[in-house]
Each structure stands twice: as C-alpha cells, then as structure tokens.
Amino acid sequence: MSDGSSTEMLVTILRAEIAALGPGDRLPSSRDLITRHGVGPVTVSRAIALLAAEGAVVTRPGSGTFVAVRRPRQSGGAADTSWQAVALAGRPHVPGADPGAEPGGPDGSSTPLPAGTISLSGGYLHENLQPTRALGAALARAARRPDAWHRAPAAGLAPLRAIFARQAGAGVGPEDVLVTGGGQGALSMLFRAIAAPGGPVLVESPTYPGALAAARAAGLRPVPVPMDDDGIRPDLLADAFAMTGARLLYCQPTFHNPTGTVLSPERRRQVVDVARAAGAFLIEDDFARHLGHGRPVPLPLVADDRDGTVVQLTSLTKAASPSLRIGAVIARGPVMGRLRGMRLVDDFFVARPLQEAAVELVSNPAWDRHLRTLATALRERRTVLADALARELPDWTVAGLPSGGLHLWVRLPSSEPDTAVADAARAHGVAVNAGRRYFPAEPPAAHLRLSFAAAADQAELTEAARRLAVARAGG
The missing domain is CATH 1.10.10.10 (Winged helix-like DNA-binding domain superfamily/Winged helix DNA-binding domain)
Structure with a gap:
C-alpha cells in the first residue's frame, strides 16, 4: 500500500x-x-x-x-477570530490600535471625517498649504533621471544626506546621516536599537502620542518628566535618570508637540549635559524644523554635540505632504552602525524615486518660497484661532502663542473632562484631540490640542470656535 x-x-x-x-x-x-x-x-x-x-x-x-473546538461554519457572517487572543498573548499592546480608539492613529489624522466636519485635529497641513505644484514638478524631474529606479544606497542618496547634514549644522557631515522613510518608522527603529525591552525611556510630559505608542510597542516603559514654559526641567530630568537608571531620553526641544514650547537657550546645554552625565542617549525629535512662524529657529541640539549623546530625528513630511515619507536620523559612533544594520534587516533602503524627488524639491528655489509663505500662513492662522477662542470661550486657557508648529495647547476648566468635550465637539462638527492621550501617566489637568493647520482656511477656524462654544453650552 x-x-x-x-x-x-x-x-x-x-x-x-x-x-x-x-x-x-x-x-x-x-x-x-x-x-x-x-x-x-x-x-x-x-x-x-x-x-x-x-x-x-x-x-x-x-x-x-x-x-479541537468545533466551530460552526459561517456562510456570510463575521469570521471568528477569537483564537487570536490566545496566540497574541504576551505581545506588547499598542494603544490606538483598537477599533474603538480615537480616530487617526498616533496623531489623529488618518481617518476620514464626516462631511461638513471642521478639522482641528491631526498633525499635517491642509492640502491648500502643501506645495502640491512643486511636489509634482520635483517628482516629474526625478522620474526622468536615467537611474531613478536603480537600487538606492542603504544609508540614502549622497545629495540628500548632504542636505540633511547642512540643515543640522556645521559639525554634522553626510557620513552621520541615515535617510529614513519618514519620522514615525525611524522613531520605532531608534527605540528598538537603543533601549532593551522592559527598560525605561524618559519622555516630556506631555509628549507626542506616537512616541508613546512606539516606545510601548518596543517593550519600553515611558517615564514622565514634567515641563514648564521653558521646556523640560533639567533638575527633574536628573532625578528621573537617577531613580530609574534610564539610558534614553526622548524629547522635542523645538516647537514641542503638543505645547509648542521651545526649550530655552540655557536649558538646551543643561539637558544634553544631564543626559551625558547619566551615560544616556537623547533622541531629539526635530520634526518641526521647517514649521517656524517667521522668527529664527534655534539650531538643533545635535549641532553642538560632539560625543554622540544626541541622536537627531528630522523629516520633510510635516512641511510638505503626508506622502513625502522622507526623513533622516543623525547619529555618531557605534549607534549609527547598529542603525545601518537594522536598516538592512527592516527594509534595505528607502525607495529611490522618493529620495530623488526630495532632492529635487529641496534644491529648487520654490522650496524656500514655500517655507516663507507657509510661515506667514501658519502665524496668521494661529492668531485667528487664538482670538476666536478668546471671544467664544474666554475661560479656556491657551498655553501661550507658539512661535512655530501646527497646534494650540488649551487648558480646560477643571469641571470639563477633555474626552467629553472632544465627543461633544465632534457631534457639533469639529474634530479635536483630547489632551489625555499626550500624557504618559495621569494628566494633571484637562487639555485639548487644536490644530490651526488642518482646516481649509481662516473662516473655518473662526467657525470651529463658534461650534465649540455651542457644543460646550449643550446646544
């Protein structure tokens, strides 16, 4: 047989x-x-x-x-995926991945809004603020290059690495740059490369929710370090390093998300010194480098770092388009070797046509014109929304007018829960981000993050404030 x-x-x-x-x-x-x-x-x-x-x-x-348990065959009903709960047991849970979570992932910007809703949420520019024509022209020029579809170097195209190096400061060279597919994936890679699973990572409180999600997905424990109007507090940062033994700090020194704070000049040196004394890395998320409102933007922390303490993460995405997924990590020493090794494991290289298009975009005079126009538009929108809130909701406290970035950070009266306010706002046609998702632990007060860059125009910002007042009144 x-x-x-x-x-x-x-x-x-x-x-x-x-x-x-x-x-x-x-x-x-x-x-x-x-x-x-x-x-x-x-x-x-x-x-x-x-x-x-x-x-x-x-x-x-x-x-x-x-x-096995006998499951009845279903002919058109929902599939039974309950077995996955057992198979996934023990894996880190990523907040925001649940079907019922606040729409839009880490920054609340990917889920389409109902028709007629004004967006004060999300972390990207409205389409009419994006350099659409310049992007199209850059992509067309890049596509005409004879080597446009050749394999790209693992570290990135040399001209693009040179652009990011010049942007960072005179002390940075192209050899210190690794081109990445935007900022979020690079942040996830940095957490996995630098910190051991189960270990602590110090973060500003509040901070970017995408960083909290990436840290937890890497098995890390975010530990909050309080801020004030001048940024993260160096004294409490030193205490946090001493108490936790952390070897990693994640921070946003320039146009911090969500508060818009810029780390003060004296603290910029102090924070790096505290991290160096602790034998720790400092991830500088410089996502808003191109989002200033017209005033000079401070040099990144990595510009003055000679010992490899600072690892800078930057991106072109925020000032251009959500789909221009081009960023860079700047690092020195063995950590760069580790990051390059992870690149070969994760995705080999960033798509060459997109890198070529980024070179074409940033090397063209249209890019500088776009940044100047964008700075004016963001400054005007910021002022319009802040003024409208002051008229319609005078007991809501705007935490200072930021000199860059895309958001206002608003403190609510103690009697108003942020999630309830966000739900009521959505019911009245305004999408906002509840503040509690920006805190790694219990929030000290209720806040909203309101974007002035996601709405179509200034009239929508004024109307959004009016709708918020109606929602607050229960109308």
Missing part, C-alpha cells in the same frame, strides 16, 4: 474516532497509532498534519494531539 493511501485510510479512521470524542479529548499517541494500525511514523505525522489543517485537531508539543 502506498504512503498516500495509508495516510488517507488513517485520516478516515481518525475522523470517525474524533466524531465520538469531545473538544479537548486527547487522541492516542503516535506510538499507539503506529502499533494499532500497522503504519509508519511518517504516515501518522502526515495524517495528524492534515487533520490539524482541517481544524479537527490541535497539536501541543510535548503534550499530544487533542480534539
């Missing part, structure tokens, strides 16, 4: 035996089946594999083979 027919015969016999058993009952061992049915061990293994593929049995190494 052939192996195939022996396997089929044994499968038929076992199906009959399984029908007489209950879920969880144990089948005879492989040795018993070999002896009882006069077949070889290969036949038994194949038969059990076929039954497992059918869902009739489950195998548990070291324990045996058991009758």
Whole structure:
C-alpha cells in the first residue's frame, strides 16, 4: 500500500474516532497509532498534519494531539477570530490600535471625517498649504533621471544626506546621516536599537502620542518628566535618570508637540549635559524644523554635540505632504552602525524615486518660497484661532502663542473632562484631540490640542470656535 493511501485510510479512521470524542479529548499517541494500525511514523505525522489543517485537531508539543473546538461554519457572517487572543498573548499592546480608539492613529489624522466636519485635529497641513505644484514638478524631474529606479544606497542618496547634514549644522557631515522613510518608522527603529525591552525611556510630559505608542510597542516603559514654559526641567530630568537608571531620553526641544514650547537657550546645554552625565542617549525629535512662524529657529541640539549623546530625528513630511515619507536620523559612533544594520534587516533602503524627488524639491528655489509663505500662513492662522477662542470661550486657557508648529495647547476648566468635550465637539462638527492621550501617566489637568493647520482656511477656524462654544453650552 502506498504512503498516500495509508495516510488517507488513517485520516478516515481518525475522523470517525474524533466524531465520538469531545473538544479537548486527547487522541492516542503516535506510538499507539503506529502499533494499532500497522503504519509508519511518517504516515501518522502526515495524517495528524492534515487533520490539524482541517481544524479537527490541535497539536501541543510535548503534550499530544487533542480534539479541537468545533466551530460552526459561517456562510456570510463575521469570521471568528477569537483564537487570536490566545496566540497574541504576551505581545506588547499598542494603544490606538483598537477599533474603538480615537480616530487617526498616533496623531489623529488618518481617518476620514464626516462631511461638513471642521478639522482641528491631526498633525499635517491642509492640502491648500502643501506645495502640491512643486511636489509634482520635483517628482516629474526625478522620474526622468536615467537611474531613478536603480537600487538606492542603504544609508540614502549622497545629495540628500548632504542636505540633511547642512540643515543640522556645521559639525554634522553626510557620513552621520541615515535617510529614513519618514519620522514615525525611524522613531520605532531608534527605540528598538537603543533601549532593551522592559527598560525605561524618559519622555516630556506631555509628549507626542506616537512616541508613546512606539516606545510601548518596543517593550519600553515611558517615564514622565514634567515641563514648564521653558521646556523640560533639567533638575527633574536628573532625578528621573537617577531613580530609574534610564539610558534614553526622548524629547522635542523645538516647537514641542503638543505645547509648542521651545526649550530655552540655557536649558538646551543643561539637558544634553544631564543626559551625558547619566551615560544616556537623547533622541531629539526635530520634526518641526521647517514649521517656524517667521522668527529664527534655534539650531538643533545635535549641532553642538560632539560625543554622540544626541541622536537627531528630522523629516520633510510635516512641511510638505503626508506622502513625502522622507526623513533622516543623525547619529555618531557605534549607534549609527547598529542603525545601518537594522536598516538592512527592516527594509534595505528607502525607495529611490522618493529620495530623488526630495532632492529635487529641496534644491529648487520654490522650496524656500514655500517655507516663507507657509510661515506667514501658519502665524496668521494661529492668531485667528487664538482670538476666536478668546471671544467664544474666554475661560479656556491657551498655553501661550507658539512661535512655530501646527497646534494650540488649551487648558480646560477643571469641571470639563477633555474626552467629553472632544465627543461633544465632534457631534457639533469639529474634530479635536483630547489632551489625555499626550500624557504618559495621569494628566494633571484637562487639555485639548487644536490644530490651526488642518482646516481649509481662516473662516473655518473662526467657525470651529463658534461650534465649540455651542457644543460646550449643550446646544
């Protein structure tokens, strides 16, 4: 008898035996089946594999083979994926991945809003603020290059690395730059490269929710360090390093998300010194480098760092388009070797046509014109929204007018929960971000983050404030 027919015969016999058993009952061992049915061990293994593929049995190494729970076949209803809860047990849970979570992922910007809703949420420019024509022209020029579809170097195209190096300061060279596919993926890579799972990572409180999600997905424990009007407090940062033994700080020194704070000049040196004294890395998220409102933007922390303490993360995405997923990590020393190694494991390289388009965009005079126009538009929108809030909701406190970035950080009266306010706002046609998701621990007060860059125009910002007042009044 052939192996195939022996396997089929044994499968038929076992199906009959399984029908007489209950879920969880144990089948005879492989040795018993070999002896009882006069077949070889290969036949038994194949038969059990076929039954497992059918869902009739489950195998548990070291324990045996058991009758599976019989699930009724569904003809059009929702599939039963409840088994995944067991299979995923023990893996880090990523907040925001739940179907019922606040729309838009880490920055609340990916889920389409209902028609007529004014967006004060999200972390990207409205389409009419994006340099759409310049982007299209840059992509067209890039596509005409004869090597546009060749494999890109793992570290990124040399001209693009040079652009990011010049942007960072005179002390940074192209060899210190690794081109990345935007900021969020690079942030996830940095957390995995630098910190061991289960370890602490110090973060400003409040901070960017995408950083909290990436840290937790990497198995890290975010530890809050309070801020004030001048940024993260160096004294409490030193205490946090001493108490936790952390070897990593994540911070946003320039146009902090969500508060818009700029780390004061004296603290910029202090924070780096505190991290260096602790033998720790400092991830500088410089996402808003191109989002100033017209005043000079401070140099990044990495510009004055000579010891490899600072690892800078920057991006072109925020000032251009959500789909220009081009950023860079700037690092010195062994950590850069580790990051390059992870690049080869994760994705090999960033798509060359997109890198070529980024070079074309940033090297063209239209880019500088766009940034000047954008600075004016953001400054005007910021002022319009702040003034409208002062008129319509005078007891809501705007935490200072930021000199860059995309958001206002608003403190609510103590009697108004931020999630309830956000829900009421959405019901009245305004999307806002509840503040509690920006805190790694219990929030000290209720806040909203309001974007002045996501709405279509200044009139929408004024109307949004009016709707918020109506929602607050219960109208």
